[in-house]
Amino acid sequence: MSGFDVRYWPNIVDTRLSIADTVVLNRIVHSTETDLSTGEIAELLGVHASTVKRWFRGGARAGGRGRVPTTAGGHRRVSLDLALRVARDRGHEVYLHRFDSEAVRVWRAIRALKRGRAESAQDLLIAWLKGRRTRLIGHFLRHLATVEDPVDPAVLDGVFGGFMRRVGDAWASGDLRISDERAATREVSEAIYALLDSLDRAEHEPDPGSPTAVVATVEPDQHILGSLLVRLVLAQRGWNVEHLGTGLPIAEIVATQRALGASLMCVSFTPPRGAADVHRLFEVAGSLADPCHPCSLLVGGSAAQSARVPAHGHPFSDLRILANLAELSDWLEEHRHA
Numbered sequence: 001m002s003g004f005d006v007r008y009w010p011n012i013v014d015t016r017l018s019i020a021d022t023v024v025l026n027r028i029v030h031s032t033e034t035d036l037s038t039g040e041i042a043e044l045l046g047v048h049a050s051t052v053k054r055w056f057r058g059g060a061r062a063g064g065r066g067r068v069p070t071t072a073g074g075h076r077r078v079s080l081d082l083a084l085r086v087a088r089d090r091g092h093e094v095y096l097h098r099f100d101s102e103a104v105r106v107w108r109a110i111r112a113l114k115r116g117r118a119e120s121a122q123d124l125l126i127a128w129l130k131g132r133r134t135r136l137i138g139h140f141l142r143h144l145a146t147v148e149d150p151v152d153p154a155v156l157d158g159v160f161g162g163f164m165r166r167v168g169d170a171w172a173s174g175d176l177r178i179s180d181e182r183a184a185t186r187e188v189s190e191a192i193y194a195l196l197d198s199l200d201r202a203e204h205e206p207d208p209g210s211p212t213a214v215v216a217t218v219e220p221d222q223h224i225l226g227s228l229l230v231r232l233v234l235a236q237r238g239w240n241v242e243h244l245g246t247g248l249p250i251a252e253i254v255a256t257q258r259a260l261g262a263s264l265m266c267v268s269f270t271p272p273r274g275a276a277d278v279h280r281l282f283e284v285a286g287s288l289a290d291p292c293h294p295c296s297l298l299v300g301g302s303a304a305q306s307a308r309v310p311a312h313g314h315p316f317s318d319l320r321i322l323a324n325l326a327e328l329s330d331w332l333e334e335h336r337h338a
């Protein structure tokens with residue numbers, strides 16, 4: 001297939017995709033990277049390689065769908081599309097089936113993520129948002145969360161956070177509407193709540209001896225996703241989390257920490273909050289902290305990054321500005337036995 005084929009992407013014709021978006025989509029769609037080896041198909045479908053070989057032995061048997069191409073070395077290469085159709089014919093459903101015609105792009109985005117690159121996943125989510133296919137955003141985010149337990153914090157930073165930052169940029173430049181931003185926030189937050197819910201139902205209940213963290217944003221900050229992601233990272237590592245939500249007076253956050261004997265407070269800052277707000281938190285929380293209930297204070301979020309931690313003279317066990325959830329995960333690992 002060369003050029004743009006509307007039979008393959010029937011939804012695209014009516015959407016508000018710009019030429020630039022279409023170019024990105026075409027680049028994703030027309031790369032030849034989706035011809036898979038027997039081993040890759042076996043991994044994708046969760047079956048043994050010998051089963052795949054049996055399914056695809058000779059073109060005539062590949063579901064009657066034409067010759068299966070081979071490499072110069074004689075190794076079988078099967079398109080992802082064909083692999084999924086044959087698997088479905090044989091009653092074998094995998095997560096990619098629910099993405100229908102988008103399966104190839106999902107597969108590529110997930111492969112890029114495995115190599116540490118989140119841009120394709122962000123491109124995909126933005127394209128679905130613009131194409132009003134928001135249900136797929138939820139499917140995709142929920143799927144990512146099932147790949148690893150706990151979810152790789154770099155995926156939370158790169159895909160969940162990165163997608164929302166792209167939404168903010170696109171909204172600011174007039175490329176997305178307010179309703180698109182609302183839809184993105186809804187899908188991301190619902191995916192996080194679904195993950196938190198699945199933790200509650202699995203064997204992840206923290207035991208009573210687990211440490212407690214208080215998580216919040218300071219008034220008047222109404223951006224909740226940063227703190228929700230922090231809550232998820234903590235909960236997946238067995239912490240008891242008191243998530244106070246958004247817009248809290250600093251005194252209330254500290255009072256809760258003291259009442260619960262929490263050993264950690266995490267506060268998220270999103271623009272238009274800035275360094276001055278972070279410094280005020282350090283000062284006010286520092287003056288209210290109770291030495292009988294020692295506690296660490298971690299702040300994060302894009303608005304906290306230009307703030308400075310006081311060199312000395314604070315009452316916290318530890319006081320840090322962290323760049324992302326990956327750093328939070330490292331900090332938690334380091335202080336696991338503290």
Ligand code: B12
Pocket residue numbers: 156157158160161162164165166167168169172181185220221222223224225226227229230266267268269270271272273298299300301302303322323324325327328
């Ligand atoms: C969704 C959104 C909203 C929603 C929020 C809905 C909700 N329930 O959360 C609504 C519509 C309410 C909203 C309101 C406003 N918003 Co707004 N919003 C956004 C948007 C698109 C996404 C925010 C988000 O979730 N970001 C993703 C977070 C999760 O990423 P992050 O902060 O980088 O954090 C990452 C890490 O640092 C880490 N992390 C976060 N917190 C913490 C904490 C700790 C301890 C650790 C370890 C790690 C950590 O996790 C994240 C994942 O990597 C942003 C765009 C953007 N660039 O963020 C604009 C944005 C922040 N909003 C903006 C503005 C202007 C506003 C309003 C002032 C608009 C208005 N005129 O009313 C109000 C302010 C409301 C208020 N009082 O807070 C601007 C700020 C611009 C500026 N520099 O001043 C932005 C940047 C949009 C833009 N490009 O212009 N907003």
